[in-house]
Amino acid sequence: GLIYLNSSQNNNRLIYLNSSQNNNSCYQHIPEQVVNKSKWKQTIVGLRSSPGLSYKQPSALVGRTDVASVTPWSAPIIWEGTFDATLIDSIYKQQNLTIATTVFALGKYTRFIKDFLESAEQHYFVGFRVHFYLFTDQPESVPEVKMGENRSLTVLKVQSLNRWQDISMNRMEKLEKLIENELAGEADYVFCLDVDTMFYGRWGAESLGRLVGVIHPWFFDAPRDQFTYERRPESLAYIPAGEGDYYYAGAAFGGTLEDVHNLTKTCREHLNIDAVKSIEAVWQEESHLNKYFLLNKPSKLLSPEYMWRGINEGAAPIKIVRFANVPKNYAEVRSNA
Ligand SMILES: CC(=O)N[C@H]1[C@@H](OP(=O)(O)OP(=O)(O)OC[C@H]2O[C@@H](n3ccc(=O)[nH]c3=O)[C@H](O)[C@@H]2O)O[C@H](CO)[C@H](O)[C@@H]1O
Numbered sequence: 412g413l414i415y416l417n418s419s420q421n422n423n424r425l426i427y428l429n430s431s432q433n434n435n436s437c438y439q440h441i442p443e444q445v446v447n448k449s450k451w452k453q454t455i456v457g458l459r460s461s462p463g464l465s466y467k468q469p470s471a472l473v474g475r476t477d478v479a480s481v482t483p484w485s486a487p488i489i490w491e492g493t494f495d496a497t498l499i500d501s502i503y504k505q506q507n508l509t510i511a512t513t514v515f516a517l518g519k520y521t522r523f524i525k526d527f528l529e530s531a532e533q534h535y536f537v538g539f540r541v542h543f544y545l546f547t548d549q550p551e552s553v554p555e556v557k558m559g560e561n562r563s564l565t566v567l568k569v570q571s572l573n574r575w576q577d578i579s580m581n582r583m584e585k586l587e588k589l590i591e592n593e594l595a596g597e598a599d600y601v602f603c604l605d606v607d608t609m610f611y612g613r614w615g616a617e618s619l620g621r622l623v624g625v626i627h628p629w630f631f632d633a634p635r636d637q638f639t640y641e642r643r644p645e646s647l648a649y650i651p652a653g654e655g656d657y658y659y660a661g662a663a664f665g666g667t668l669e670d671v672h673n674l675t676k677t678c679r680e681h682l683n684i685d686a687v688k689s690i691e692a693v694w695q696e697e698s699h700l701n702k703y704f705l706l707n708k709p710s711k712l713l714s715p716e717y718m719w720r721g722i723n724e725g726a727a728p729i730k731i732v733r734f735a736n737v738p739k740n741y742a743e744v745r746s747n748a
Pocket residue numbers: 514515516517518519520575576578579604605606607627659660661662663694695696697718736744745746
């Protein structure tokens with residue numbers, strides 16, 4: 412049977428599963444997500460539309476037929492042609508949202524900041540309040556970028572790290588703390604993005620959701636057993652053959668503060684536990700992110716239009732490149748190869 416207990420000492424609700432196969436004294440307890448509702452800004456309201464707004468009639472029959480636009484757990488997958496930009500902007504503009512956006516540039520990756528920010532000014536949540544948080548070990552080398560109205564940039568100094576793997580993984584802890592200490596009560600949504608990237612097309616309110624993952628540009632058409640999940644059972648990122656939904660990019664994820672906080676906290680904890688056992692997942696925090704999304708299904712998925720291979724790369728289902736990697740010489744930009 413299932414017994415729900417409300418522990419009065421703390422806010423931790425526990426579910427006790429009384430396993431009937433075993434004897435009655437054997438209880439397995441699974442801590443439920445601890446949610447302190449008052450901690451986060453709660454502005455998610457209905458999808459209100461303005462009277463008289465003119466837009467194309469939606470069809471119950473006709474849509475994209477070359478791609479899946481819904482997951483088996485009924486989450487939308489956003490592709491060009493699955494949303495009306497005018498309508499969706501009109502709905503979300505009414506909510507007076509703040510979109511926090513984080514990016515890291517350490518070592519030689521500071522060279523990517525200018526193009527990242529300037530292209531974001533052109534394409535990323537245009538017309539919305541956007542607050543960028545840039546983590547860097549060289550605040551003095553952050554270029555002057557003219558930000559539009561209602562858009563701002565906060566530079567946060569972090570310590571230098573030698574291994575690129577540590578820089579990449581360390582993002583989870585920094586994000587967890589930023590959400591707790593700076594974003595709570597200030598932003599409605601947060602997106603966490605790689606810096607070796609540029610925006611080339613619209614990335615807007617169609618991407619907003621409780622928990623948002625992006626399908627990795629190299630694996631959208633691959634069978635799950637070819638996904639580069641962590642395959643060693645010793646790691647907490649382990650996903651066995653025969654399991655897995657999609658392969659998600661580590662370079663872009665987001666959602667509400669509450670959900671992204673839980674994601675970053677869980678990944679940070681699992682990275683630490685693995686490190687104590689001297690195991691580093693094959694794709695570092697991306698492996699842990701994939702495990703998290705397997706067990707905590709995203710409420711919305713973005714197609715690889717939102718994290719594409721590069722502006723000069725094509726593939727049949729990609730009708731528009733919104734956000735893509737910029738070319739980089741790995742041996743030259745990374746301090747360790
Ligand atoms: C497209 C995609 O999903 N990319 C992921 C992939 O390779 P990538 O080749 O995209 O990893 P990467 O070298 O871009 O590193 C990830 C990020 O860490 C930061 N950084 C890294 C090194 C450095 O010296 N300085 C610095 O600032 C920077 O923000 C960069 O964008 O795997 C990584 C983990 O292994 C991350 O999950 C990346 O997001």
